[in-house]
Amino acid sequence: LCSPPPPTTADIISTVEFNHTGELLATGDKGGRVVIFQREPESKNAPHSQGEYDVYSTFQSHEPEFDYLKSLEIEEKINKIKWLPQQNAAHSLLSTNDKTIKLWKITERDKRPEGYNLKDEEGKLKDLSTVTSLQVPVLKPMDLMVEVSPRRVFANGHTYHINSISVNSDCETYMSADDLRINLWHLAITDRSFIFEEPEDPSNRSFFSEIISSVSDVKFSHSGRYMLTRDYLTVKVWDLNMEARPIETYQVHDYLRSKLCSLYENDCIFDKFECAWNGSDSVIMTGAYNNFFRMFDRNTKRDVTLEASRESSKPRAVLKPRRVCVGGKRRRDDISVDSLDFTKKILHTAWHPAENIIAIAATNNLYIFQDKVNSDMH
Amino acid sequence: MEVQKEAQRIMTLSVWKMYHSRMQRGGLRLHRSLQLSLVMRSARELYLSAKVGVQEPEVPSPPVRSPDPRLHPPREAEAAAKAAPGDGEQPSPEPMDTQEAPRAEEAPARCVQRPAKISRKRRSTSLSDGADAALVPSKKARLEEEEEGASSEALDRLQPPPAQAEGAFPNLARVLQRRFSGLLNCSPAASSPTASPACEAKPACRPADNMLNVLVRAVVAF
Numbered sequence: 001l002c003s004p005p006p007p008t009t010a011d012i013i014s015t016v017e018f019n020h021t022g023e024l025l026a027t028g029d030k031g032g033r034v035v036i037f038q039r040e041p042e043s044k045n046a047p048h049s050q051g052e053y054d055v056y057s058t059f060q061s062h063e064p065e066f067d068y069l070k071s072l073e074i075e076e077k078i079n080k081i082k083w084l085p086q087q088n089a090a091h092s093l094l095s096t097n098d099k100t101i102k103l104w105k106i107t108e109r110d111k112r113p114e115g116y117n118l119k120d121e122e123g124k125l126k127d128l129s130t131v132t133s134l135q136v137p138v139l140k141p142m143d144l145m146v147e148v149s150p151r152r153v154f155a156n157g158h159t160y161h162i163n164s165i166s167v168n169s170d171c172e173t174y175m176s177a178d179d180l181r182i183n184l185w186h187l188a189i190t191d192r193s194f195i196f197e198e199p200e201d202p203s204n205r206s207f208f209s210e211i212i213s214s215v216s217d218v219k220f221s222h223s224g225r226y227m228l229t230r231d232y233l234t235v236k237v238w239d240l241n242m243e244a245r246p247i248e249t250y251q252v253h254d255y256l257r258s259k260l261c262s263l264y265e266n267d268c269i270f271d272k273f274e275c276a277w278n279g280s281d282s283v284i285m286t287g288a289y290n291n292f293f294r295m296f297d298r299n300t301k302r303d304v305t306l307e308a309s310r311e312s313s314k315p316r317a318v319l320k321p322r323r324v325c326v327g328g329k330r331r332r333d334d335i336s337v338d339s340l341d342f343t344k345k346i347l348h349t350a351w352h353p354a355e356n357i358i359a360i361a362a363t364n365n366l367y368i369f370q371d372k373v374n375s376d377m378h
Numbered sequence: 379m380e381v382q383k384e385a386q387r388i389m390t391l392s393v394w395k396m397y398h399s400r401m402q403r404g405g406l407r408l409h410r411s412l413q414l415s416l417v418m419r420s421a422r423e424l425y426l427s428a429k430v431g432v433q434e435p436e437v438p439s440p441p442v443r444s445p446d447p448r449l450h451p452p453r454e455a456e457a458a459a460k461a462a463p464g465d466g467e468q469p470s471p472e473p474m475d476t477q478e479a480p481r482a483e484e485a486p487a488r489c490v491q492r493p494a495k496i497s498r499k500r501r502s503t504s505l506s507d508g509a510d511a512a513l514v515p516s517k518k519a520r521l522e523e524e525e526e527g528a529s530s531e532a533l534d535r536l537q538p539p540p541a542q543a544e545g546a547f548p549n550l551a552r553v554l555q556r557r558f559s560g561l562l563n564c565s566p567a568a569s570s571p572t573a574s575p576a577c578e579a580k581p582a583c584r585p586a587d588n589m590l591n592v593l594v595r596a597v598v599a600f
Contacts, residue, residue, distance in 0.1 A: 072405040098404055179408035207424075208390055208490045210416045214409075261384070262418070265391055270410060 015348055015363035019083040019091065021354040023357055025053055026093060027366055028078025030275060032062035036097055036146075037368075038108065053368050057089060057106060057146040060099040076101050082165050082174070092151070094174065098161040099186075101176055103152040111139040159185050198236070198245050208260045216272035221281040222353070228284055230275040237298065249289050250296045250303065253288050255326045255337045268342050276358075277353040287346025290335060291362045292322060308346060308360045308367040319369065379430070394416040395528035 010031025017026050025037040038056035075098055084092040084103075091106040115137045120126050137232040163212040167174040173371035176183045200209065212232035219228045227238040229246070233254055236246035252273075256263060268289075274285040287293045288305075296303045305322045307313075312320060325334035348361040356371030396414050401404055 070405070072559070073403050077403040077404075161404065163409075179412075206418055207385075207420045211413050215412065261388065267395075331510070 011364035013366060014077050015081050016350045016359045017081045017360045018350050018352055019089055020085055022354055026081045028081050028095060030077040032060055032076030034059055034061045057148055059148045061095045079163060080165050082167050084167055085171055094165055096162050096165050101154040102150050105149050105151045107147050109145045109147060112142045113137045114140045169298055208264055211269055217274040219275055219277060221277050228275050228277060230273050230286055235275050235284055243369050271345055274348050276349050278351050279354045285349055287349050289342050289345050290340040291344040291346060293346045293360055308362045382425055382428045385421040388421040389418055
């Protein structure tokens with residue numbers, strides 16, 4: 001189970017987030033860059049290119065910094081991106097590294113004024129003696145230009161490393177959390193809080209119980225009624241009205257339970273997997289190792305394991321379900337636990353808010369899968 | 379004993395991870411460090427309680443701890459986290475006490491008996507033999523060290539450390555390397571890609587002679 005250290009290139013995707021309509025998809029990487037994809041409108045000319053995602057904008061959000069006081073380098077890796085609800089023609093998002101949160105405004109420019117009286121086409125001042133008449137500048141169409149500008153920088157708010165941000169629906173406040181504290185930027189008063197914690201199963205005790213029960217991701221359901229949590233081996237659905245225990249528990253890769261010591265050795269036990277709901281809250285998704293990701297249908301209780309890899313993902317190809325065999329009968333395409341590649345981990349996944357489109361980040365590759373089945377069936 | 383070996387292996391791993399995490403880009407991660415310290419405590423307590431279980435009855439010992447101290451670590455860690463300095467990113471930079479190298483994994487024949495001095499400080503376990511006293515912090519170590527000189531390890535310690543020639547962590551590097559290769563050779567499943575990390579460790583600012591001292595310091599710091 002030992003594996004070589006993961007690639008440390010700046011292209012490794014560290015976060016993936018759809019905006020509220022699903023039209024835009026933002027990714028952040030270890031190099032501090034943000035790449036935004038836009039879904040092309042479905043065109044009648046090419047009906048099979050059912051709204052594919054193309055690059056819309058790329059910008060450098062964070063740079064590496066050095067904290068001279070603590071003698072620490074501050075990584076430029078983007079830990080989280082969150083879109084603000086759209087209030088006008090511009091899009092806004094928050095991106096954060098370990099220490100600094102930035103608010104970016106994304107605007108489109110597809111027209112520009114022409115026919116200035118005092119300036120020529122390059123912007124140079126005209127010689128006034130050549131001006132013989134006045135004209136009203138007109139807006140002429142131009143090639144679409146996407147402009148990104150930083151509007152706010154929230155720095156020095158955290159002693160520890162920021163791991164997540166969350167925007168309030170009031171569009172005025174958001175939270176940022178580090179390993180110990182949560183900051184509210186624009187204070188909101190709350191006088192009650194609930195603790196969701198499942199009692200430990202004593203029969204499953206090990207050295208690593210605390211580590212594997214650490215929650216690596218939390219997501220509210222779209223309905224607002226449920227909450228999804230991911231820990232190292234399971235995903236759990238909680239009813240917000242009942243904090244005593246989850247209402248559903250799904251095993252993501254229980255076959256790793258006997259390998260925890262090796263996974264501790266190669267640091268994989270610290271991997272923080274994310275989880276996601278589909279638009280109707282009927283299916284939940286999370287990543288695993290070997291570039292596998294898992295989906296669980298809450299209604300039918302069926303689950304599937306799929307792989308995000310170049311070999312199995314030619315355009316328009318249908319993903320084939322995979323299986324990890326844990327002893328017993330082995331089918332032809334099964335993968336054995338010992339041949340799983342632990343350097344290929346799918347930590348970041350996102351589900352389009354309304355449609356069956358998923359974005360899967362596999363190290364430095366982004367896979368976008370669309371469901372071909374008529375969405376009326378879901 | 380298998381349980382002891384496993385616990386010791388995990389302790390060693392944890393120490394190394396803690397040590398190495400100081401070098402990583404972006405600095406120490408609080409949550410990761412807390413998790414590591416939890417595992418270290420669990421392993422250390424299991425190791426020590428397993429050790430107590432096989433000790434001879436005539437060795438005087440204070441009451442043994444509860445058999446499953448692992449149930450307690452979350453509260454301990456919480457209390458320790460509160461007690462830790464406000465900026466938890468760096469463990470408190472105290473100079474490491476000189477201690478004799480741990481004997482625990484070596485054959486019982488090399489077990490060195492410490493003089494039965496009564497320390498003013500309360501020890502967390504009953505161990506009074508030399509093998510595991512190194513697991514417990516002791517501020518008297520330097521004095522006791524000079525009085526003994528029985529083992530070759532201790533003699534090495536007294537010689538002028540080759541720190542200047544080899545870099546700031548020569549002894550720790552050797553201890554970690556020896557420990558690691560020894561433990562890993564016993565276990566067929568593991569051949570860590572990071573087997574000799576300490577050799578590549580960049581020199582940091584202060585010498586650390588003993589790996590288990592790092593273990594103890596790191597646990598105390600949290």
